[in-house]
Structure formats: C-alpha cells, structure tokens
Amino acid sequence: MIKLDHVSRTFQVGDELVHGLDDVTLEIKAGEYVSIMGPSGSGKSTLLNAIGLLDQLDKGHYFLDGKDTTKLSELELANTRREKIGFVFQTFHLIPRLTAAENIALPLTLAGVEHDERNERVNAALKSLSLSDRARHRPDQLSGGQRQRVAIARAVVTKPVVLLADEPTGNLDHASGVEVIDILETLNQQGITLLLVTHDTELGERAQRIIHMMDGKVLP
Amino acid sequence: MHLNDVIQFAFRAMHGARTRTYLTLLAMAIGVASVILLTSLGEGARLYVTQQFSSLGTNLLIVLPGRSETTGGMPPMTGETPRDLTLQDVMSLQRSYHIKEVTPIVVGAAPVSYQQMEREVMITGTTASLFSIRELHMARGQFLPEQEMTRASPVCVLGHTLQKELFGNASPLGKWVRVGGYRCRVIGVLEEEGVGLGMDLSDSVVMHAASAQTLFNINSVFRILVVARSQEVMDKARQDIIDIVRARHEGEDDITVLSQDALLSTFDRILIALTYSLGGIAAVSLLVAGIMIMNVMLVAAAQRTAEIGLLKALGATRRQIILLFLTESACLSMIGALLGLIFGLGANQVLQLYFPDFPFQAPDWALWAAVGIALFTGLLFGLLPARHAASLNPVLALSGR
Numbered sequence: 001m002i003k004l005d006h007v008s009r010t011f012q013v014g015d016e017l018v019h020g021l022d023d024v025t026l027e028i029k030a031g032e033y034v035s036i037m038g039p040s041g042s043g044k045s046t047l048l049n050a051i052g053l054l055d056q057l058d059k060g061h062y063f064l065d066g067k068d069t070t071k072l073s074e075l076e077l078a079n080t081r082r083e084k085i086g087f088v089f090q091t092f093h094l095i096p097r098l099t100a101a102e103n104i105a106l107p108l109t110l111a112g113v114e115h116d117e118r119n120e121r122v123n124a125a126l127k128s129l130s131l132s133d134r135a136r137h138r139p140d141q142l143s144g145g146q147r148q149r150v151a152i153a154r155a156v157v158t159k160p161v162v163l164l165a166d167e168p169t170g171n172l173d174h175a176s177g178v179e180v181i182d183i184l185e186t187l188n189q190q191g192i193t194l195l196l197v198t199h200d201t202e203l204g205e206r207a208q209r210i211i212h213m214m215d216g217k218v219l220p
Numbered sequence: 221m222h223l224n225d226v227i228q229f230a231f232r233a234m235h236g237a238r239t240r241t242y243l244t245l246l247a248m249a250i251g252v253a254s255v256i257l258l259t260s261l262g263e264g265a266r267l268y269v270t271q272q273f274s275s276l277g278t279n280l281l282i283v284l285p286g287r288s289e290t291t292g293g294m295p296p297m298t299g300e301t302p303r304d305l306t307l308q309d310v311m312s313l314q315r316s317y318h319i320k321e322v323t324p325i326v327v328g329a330a331p332v333s334y335q336q337m338e339r340e341v342m343i344t345g346t347t348a349s350l351f352s353i354r355e356l357h358m359a360r361g362q363f364l365p366e367q368e369m370t371r372a373s374p375v376c377v378l379g380h381t382l383q384k385e386l387f388g389n390a391s392p393l394g395k396w397v398r399v400g401g402y403r404c405r406v407i408g409v410l411e412e413e414g415v416g417l418g419m420d421l422s423d424s425v426v427m428h429a430a431s432a433q434t435l436f437n438i439n440s441v442f443r444i445l446v447v448a449r450s451q452e453v454m455d456k457a458r459q460d461i462i463d464i465v466r467a468r469h470e471g472e473d474d475i476t477v478l479s480q481d482a483l484l485s486t487f488d489r490i491l492i493a494l495t496y497s498l499g500g501i502a503a504v505s506l507l508v509a510g511i512m513i514m515n516v517m518l519v520a521a522a523q524r525t526a527e528i529g530l531l532k533a534l535g536a537t538r539r540q541i542i543l544l545f546l547t548e549s550a551c552l553s554m555i556g557a558l559l560g561l562i563f564g565l566g567a568n569q570v571l572q573l574y575f576p577d578f579p580f581q582a583p584d585w586a587l588w589a590a591v592g593i594a595l596f597t598g599l600l601f602g603l604l605p606a607r608h609a610a611s612l613n614p615v616l617a618l619s620g621r
Binding site: 049052054055074075078079080081082083087089093095096097098106107109110111112115154158 | 221222225229232233235236526527529530531532533534535536537538539540614615618
C-alpha cells in the first residue's frame with residue numbers, strides 16, 4: 001500500500017541543513033492502524049506530508065498502491081491526493097465563511113461531483129458523524145470537537161484509502177480528543193488505512209503498530 | 221470543478237471580506253462612470269455643434285469673394301479681390317440646373333431708430349429665399365416679399381431682440397423705422413432662434429439686398445448662399461458656380477465656395493479627438509482601479525494562505541486555484557463595471573435634466589470600451605495574485621507561513 005524506499009528530505013534552516021527525513025525505509029499495509037511518535041522536530045510531520053504527497057522528496061522512491069509517485073506531474077499529484085488521501089489537521093483548517101456542510105462538500109466540489117450526488121454524500125457523512133443538526137452552522141459556531149468532526153467528515157467524504165491525521169487531538173480537551181480518536185478508529189475498522197501523528201503516548205499506544213522517530217530516522 | 225461552483229466560491233469570498241469588496245467595487249465603478257461621463261461630454265459637444273450647423277439648412281454652399289489658396293483653417297471672412305460679387309452674379313447662378321435656390325447677403329451696420337429710441341445694429345440685405353434657406357420662423361407678420369432682386373423697396377423685418385428693444389411689447393407691424401438715412405416700414409418680426417455661422421439675426425434688420433446696397437452705397441455682395449438640388453449634386457453645383465462666375469469675371473477664379481460639410485467635418489474631427497482624449501484620461505482611472513484589484517487580491521492571497529494550502533491538500537490543482545482567484549477578480553471588476561455603467565448613465569440623465577440644450581450622450585464605443593477595459597484590467601491584474609497563490613508550497617501554506 002505505502003512503501004518508502006530510502007527516502008530523504010532535507011531543509012535549509014539558516015546556514016544549517018536539517019534532515020527532516022533521513023534514509024527512511026518503511027512499508028505500511030492496507031487497513032493498518034499506525035501511530036507515528038517522537039519528540040517535536042523528529043520528522044513525524046515531514047513523514048506524514050511526504051506520504052500525503054504535499055512535500056517533495058530529495059532522494060529515494062515512494063510507492064503508493066504500487067505506483068512510483070516521484071515521477072508524477074503536479075496535476076497527477078493533485079488528482080492522487082484528491083482520490084486516495086484524506087487529511088485531518090491539528091488546527092482543523094475549516095474555511096470560516098463556509099458552513100459545516102459546505103466545508104465537507106469542498107473536496108467533492110473541487111472534484112466536480114454533481115450537485116445532487118454531492119448533497120447525498122455530504123448528508124451521509126454528516127449523519128455518520130452525528131453532525132446533521134450542525135450542517136448549517138459556520139465553524140465559529142461549533143465547539144472544537146465538532147469542528148474536528150467536520151474536518152474528519154471532509155477528509156473521508158471522498159472515500160480515500162489513506163487517512164492522515166496530524167495531531168488531531170492537539171487542540172482539543174481530553175474528552176473531545178478521545179471522542180475524535182474513537183471516530184478515527186471506527187473508520188479504520190471499516191477498512192481505511194490510518195496514520196496518526198501524536199506525541200501523546202497514551203493515544204499512540206492504542207495503535208496496532210507504533211513507529212518511533214528521532215532526528216528524521218525511524219527507530220527500529 | 222463546475223463553473224457555477226467556482227462563481228459561488230468567489231462570491232462567498234467577496235462576501236467574507238465586505239469592506240474590501242465594497243471599496244474595490246467603488247474604485248471600479250468610479251473608473252467606468254468617469255469614462256462614460258467624460259466621453260458623453262465630448263460627444264455632447266460634437267452633437268451640439270452639429271445641431272447648430274444643421275440649423276443653417278442642408279445642401280448649402282457659401283460663396284465668398286476672393287480666393288483662399290491654402291486649405292485647412294477658416295477662409296478669410298472678407299475677400300480681397302478687385303472684382304466684387306454683384307447681384308448680377310447672383311442672378312446668373314440661378315441658370316444652373318443643379319442649383320435650387322440662391323440668395324445674396326449684404327451686411328453692414330447702421331443706426332436704427334423709432335421715435336426717440338435708437339440702436340446701432342447689423343443690417344442684413346437679402347431676398348425672400350433666405351426664409352426657406354435658413355429655415356426661419358416668423359413671430360409676427362411676414363417675411364420679405366418675392367420681388368425682382370435688383371429692386372429696392374422700403375420694407376424691413378426686425379429680429380426678435382431688436383423688436384423688444386425698440387417697441388417693447390407693442391406691435392411694430394406697419395410702423396416706420398429709420399435705418400441710417402432711409403425710412404422703411406416694418407412688415408414682420410422673426411422668431412427667436414440660434415446663431416448660424418456668425419449670422420445672428422435676432423439683433424438685426426433684414427431688408428431687400430438692393431435696399432441695403434442703396435443704404436450703404438455699394439454694389440457688392442458680402443456672400444452668396446446657394447442651395448443645391450440634392451446632396452448628390454453638391455459637387456456639380458459647386459463646379460457650376462465656379463464656371464459661371466469665372467465666365468462673368470473675365471476668366472479669373474476669384475471666389476471661394478465653401479460647403480457646410482467641409483466646415484462641419486473640421487469641427488467633427490476636432491471634437492472626436494477631444495472625446496477620445498477625454499476617454500483616455502478617464503481610462504487612467506480604470507487602470508488605477510485595476511491596480512487596486514491586484515493589490516486587494518494580493519492581500520486576499522496572503523490572508524488566505526492556509527486556505528490555499530488546504531485546497532491543495534484536498535486535491536485542488538494549480539489551474540483550479542488560479543481559476544478561483546481569477547474568477548474573484550473578474551467578478552469584482554465586472555460588478556464594479558456594471559455599477560459604474562448604471563451610475564454613469566444615471567448621471568447623464570440627471571445632467572440632461574439640468575442642461576436640456578446640451579445632448580449628454582455617451583458614444584456606444586465608450587460603453588463597450590469602459591466595460592471591456594474594466595474586465596481586462598481586472599483579469600490582467602488578477603493574474604499575478606492568482607499565480608502567486610497557486611505557486612504556494614502547500615506544507616508552508618498550511619502552517620500559515
């Protein structure tokens with residue numbers, strides 16, 4: 001499903017070269033539940049962004065569903081992101097002027113899905129995350145947990161195969177955080193591949209597989 | 221992505237930043253409205269001048285004594301030639317088949333008095349034909365009667381202003397006035413009307429050409445007005461005039477024939493150039509509005525950096541992001557242009573109410589040009605911010621950097 005082959009990514013910070021990813025080789029199978037843990041600056045988010053095709057790699061190859069993504073054009077990358085990958089962010093990244101339903105519909109709108117089908121799928125997503133009564137609310141009228149649920153609905157409304165969650169509970173209180181993790185785990189049980197970046201050990205240890213990172217390297 | 225979704229997205233974005241949107245719309249509207257207003261002023265001036273000229277009558281040729289060899293610019297008002305035009309010349313022109321009507325104009329200044337009132341005015345000597353040539357209207361009485369051109373008769377017609385000055389509200393018909401050393405009976409009063417080619421008849425006495433010649437003790441004619449049979453034979457009529465007068469003047473071409481069209485087209489060209497330059501000046505404000513749209517869209521791209529990162533993460537392509545931003549600037553400029561159009565045309569209507577004599581009318585090309593330039597600048601200056609937004613690195617954009 002996801003296969004990283006001697007992948008590196010370096011950043012220039014001032015005069016220094018920082019290794020975001022340093023010769024990482026990794027394989028993740030379809031339907032796995034993986035948590036990526038490590039201190040800040042260890043390269044967790046860089047790994048997630050690379051898997052999400054948001055970041056380019058300096059060295060190595062990344063195969064997604066058997067396809068070498070390092071050779072894809074900008075347009076193909078965008079299409080792959082849209083079809084296969086869902087993102088959940090720490091800061092939700094909802095568009096403040098759009099309602100919950102419109103935020104969820106956004107990836108479908110970008111994909112050019114017809115109006116009726118879009119509504120149907122958005123309503124189904126709202127229902128499955130018990131947000132139906134919040135459909136017409138704007139993000140500033142929602143609680144943190146509700147906002148993250150809207151963001152999750154937006155991530156899964158396109159039926160991606162991989163769900164990437166970068167500190168999804170970082171801006172939430174404990175109860176909402178547990179609720180969000182429960183939702184993500186339920187989605188995983190329904191078949192989605194779940195990658196969760198966190199530095200909360202308690203949450204991280206709920207995953208089937210834990211990847212520890214340090215200075216851009218995956219610890220064995 | 222469907223077009224109506226793109227437009228809806230743009231409108232949501234514009235609605236989300238209302239102050240910015242209104243100010244941009246205002247700038248664009250002012251630009252378009254000023255193009256419309258300034259070009260209507262220029263076009264109005266042109267129409268006004270055209271109207272004034274056409275009140276002179278159509279198919280008109282003006283014959284002046286003397287020859288102007290150069291072209292361009294006004295011919296000399298008083299010709300300098302050893303051979304004056306005479307009433308015999310005028311009568312001989314009536315022989316041409318292409319000429320419908322001919323009338324001489326003799327002018328001079330003389331004091332006109334009635335009882336104790338005296339006024340120095342212009343005396344116009346002409347014939348009955350002037351009435352139809354100049355399309356005059358009578359307020360009272362009748363115009364000069366038809367009679368042989370070389371015969372003088374002691375009757376005259378007063379201009380509107382002169383009548384008021386000498387007689388006030390009393391009727392002057394049948395009264396005798398003294399014009400210079402002669403006396404004549406008033407048989408009519410002209411209605412008030414516009415000035416045509418420096419001939420203001422309202423403060424003037426109109427009498428027969430032969431009477432005026434006797435009054436000023438001259439044989440010459442100041443100019444001759446000729447009406448051709450139709451627009452098509454204007455050139456033939458002109459040639460006939462030149463040939464006939466040449467034959468009478470011992471083979472000398474010593475007259476100048478002007479057509480109204482020649483004068484009119486000169487003014488027309490000047491005023492069209494004026495309209496264009498006014499339009500050009502106003503177009504600068506459109507350019508400024510375009511730059512303002514660019515500014516606003518750059519700020520929007522900066523404020524919405526995280527949103528652009530998100531769109532990229534959700535699978536938006538470069539083209540889609542450019543499209544979203546361009547649509548927004550196109551909507552801004554288009555709505556602004558429409559508002560400007562409404563405002564400009566509305567202002568024209570209001571001005572028309574206050575200045576009914578002056579035609580405020582924006583030329584069609586100005587409407588199209590104003591809206592076209594507005595859209596074009598909106599898109600052109602929207603392109604840079606749109607490309608900037610599309611080229612953002614999604615990882616940095618998402619983290620708001």
